[in-house]
Amino acid sequence: xxxxxxxxxxxxxxxxxxxxxxxxxxxxxxxxxxxxxxxxxxxxxxxxxxxxxxxxxxxxxxxxxxxxxxxxxxxxxxxxxxx
Amino acid sequence: xxxxxxxxxxxxxxxxxxxxxxxxxxxxxxxxxxxxxxxxxxxxxxxxxxxxxxxxxxxxxxxxxxxxxxxxxxxxxxxxxxxxxxxxxxxxxxxxxxxxxxxxxxxxxxxxxxxxxxxxxxxxxxxxxxxxxxxxxxxxxxxxxxxxxxxxxxxxxxxxxx
Numbered sequence: 001x002x003x004x005x006x007x008x009x010x011x012x013x014x015x016x017x018x019x020x021x022x023x024x025x026x027x028x029x030x031x032x033x034x035x036x037x038x039x040x041x042x043x044x045x046x047x048x049x050x051x052x053x054x055x056x057x058x059x060x061x062x063x064x065x066x067x068x069x070x071x072x073x074x075x076x077x078x079x080x081x082x083x
Numbered sequence: 084x085x086x087x088x089x090x091x092x093x094x095x096x097x098x099x100x101x102x103x104x105x106x107x108x109x110x111x112x113x114x115x116x117x118x119x120x121x122x123x124x125x126x127x128x129x130x131x132x133x134x135x136x137x138x139x140x141x142x143x144x145x146x147x148x149x150x151x152x153x154x155x156x157x158x159x160x161x162x163x164x165x166x167x168x169x170x171x172x173x174x175x176x177x178x179x180x181x182x183x184x185x186x187x188x189x190x191x192x193x194x195x196x197x198x199x200x201x202x203x204x205x206x207x208x209x210x211x212x213x214x215x216x217x218x219x220x221x222x223x224x225x226x227x228x229x230x231x232x233x234x235x236x237x238x239x240x241x242x243x244x245x
């Protein structure tokens with residue numbers, strides 16, 4: 001299925017881009033993250049390892065087990081620091 | 084048309100005008116509680132390098148939705164009349180205002196609590212990121228475990244910093 005990916009803050013900088021569209025066969029957010037990390041750089045650097053990365057699904061903070069659907073907007077970003 | 088509850092903007096905001104609008108919006112209002120967050124010159128403790136400026140990034144669309152949901156939750160939890168959040172993004176200097184959270188209620192207790200709840204929630208769940216510029220270079224500001232702990236007392240697990 002096709003999904004829209006968004007990157008913010010330090011993740012965006014490490015990726016060198018703020019958004020992209022990708023085909024995925026992953027069924028969950030965690031699966032998608034693993035799939036991306038397996039592609040190597042820049043994904044491994046941006047969202048890999050023991051990095052504390054938060055995810056949002058269709059603009060709502062999401063758990064790693066959340067299921068994906070066609071056309072979903074998934075965002076990867078570091079812990080938030082507003083206020 | 085009802086006044087907006089959430090504004091994300093680069094421009095500064097006028098606290099007096101915001102509070103006046105809230106206080107005049109409902110004749111039942113007996114208390115207006117507000118919090119203003121500002122840019123500190125030394126963000127990560129007194130020994131940290133001086134902050135020359137700060138750049139605030141956000142996730143357009145999600146930010147507004149997330150804070151709207153927080154205000155809805157504040158209405159469920161507290162006996163309040165109205166709540167308003169203004170958050171700035173873009174380039175800010177030390178001393179600048181970053182965020183305003185303001186709440187009205189009949190008596191002070193509920194608006195004090197709701198205002199604190201909104202800020203605790205916002206700090207760990209709203210998609211904003213701060214980057215400081217110091218004489219030593221630029222650095223992203225780390226999330227604080229203490230902010231997660233502040234939210235935990237409302238019975239909400241944040242897991243933002245960890």
